[in-house]
Amino acid sequence: MVNMIPIFVILLSTLLISSHGNAIESPLCGGRVFVENAIVIEAPVHEDCHWDIHTQEDRILVITALSGNLKEAQEFLTIHDGSGKDSPILIVENQKIHERSRKDLPEAVYTTQSTASIRFKKAPTSNLQLKIQKAVDCPFNLGGESQCGRVVDEVSCYCATFTGRYHSSQTTYCNNNNMKLLTLETYEKEQAIHAAWGNEVYFWTSLTDAQQEGVYIWESTNTNLYPGYANWCTGEPNDGRGVQDCMYINYESNGCWDDNDCEIYELDAICQAIP
Known part of the structure; x- marks a missing residue:
């Protein structure tokens, strides 16, 4: 048959x-x-x-x-x-x-x-x-000093790590946990992140102009910042000392964006996993 x-x-x-x-x-x-x-x-x-x-x-x-x-x-x-x-x-x-x-x-x-x-x-x-x-599956934490949750919507997952690391080390940390370093493509997404962890101080993101000065790319998605949403602090990015190539969220300045040296400062970070 x-x-x-x-x-x-x-x-x-x-x-x-x-x-x-x-x-x-x-x-x-x-x-x-x-x-x-x-x-x-x-x-x-x-x-x-x-x-x-x-x-x-x-x-x-x-x-x-x-x-x-x-x-x-x-x-x-x-x-x-x-x-x-x-x-x-x-x-x-x-x-x-x-x-x-x-x-x-x-x-x-x-x-x-x-x-x-x-x-x-x-x-x-x-x-x-x-x-x-x-x-995506969402762990409850990524080990000590971390928190995870359905912060933006019911399908994605975000995890904050409160262990300071250099930018490259935080990128590796996220990748090793099957996640990527944070991207902030919209105001709504940034507000959701702020509601979850806005009481912290600094978080590395995946935004960088390390490949070409002034051309900012979200490394985690390989997409250009412009044209698109941005929330730079007043006077930023200023590429201080000519080596500030990585962006972090500055919650000492109401959560606006600042650039800094990728491998001098050890900051916390947020990892994301999106379907």
């Missing part, structure tokens, strides 16, 4: 796979779906609807409710950490909250691996939409 893929599965894949981060809705029930960035699934109008969800192997999944309540939804569905029939069931109450995570993030459940299954035991009595996103 020739193996055939059911038409609804083909249609499901076409509707739900998102290549540009746009959540796409589908009324179809069940199937196997790859999450490139984010998808939205509608609750079924009947029972026994089963979704197998997966994303890239070095990422995890986070599930939130766009409409309806995720805690109340557990009366109608189960979310399994993995695609196997005996995979552990994830519930909102069991999700550990990082010390520095934003308090206004939506209720969510996180997998510990790149796969999950959602099984509707019965149809909900009200409209329910589940948003499923690719996320």
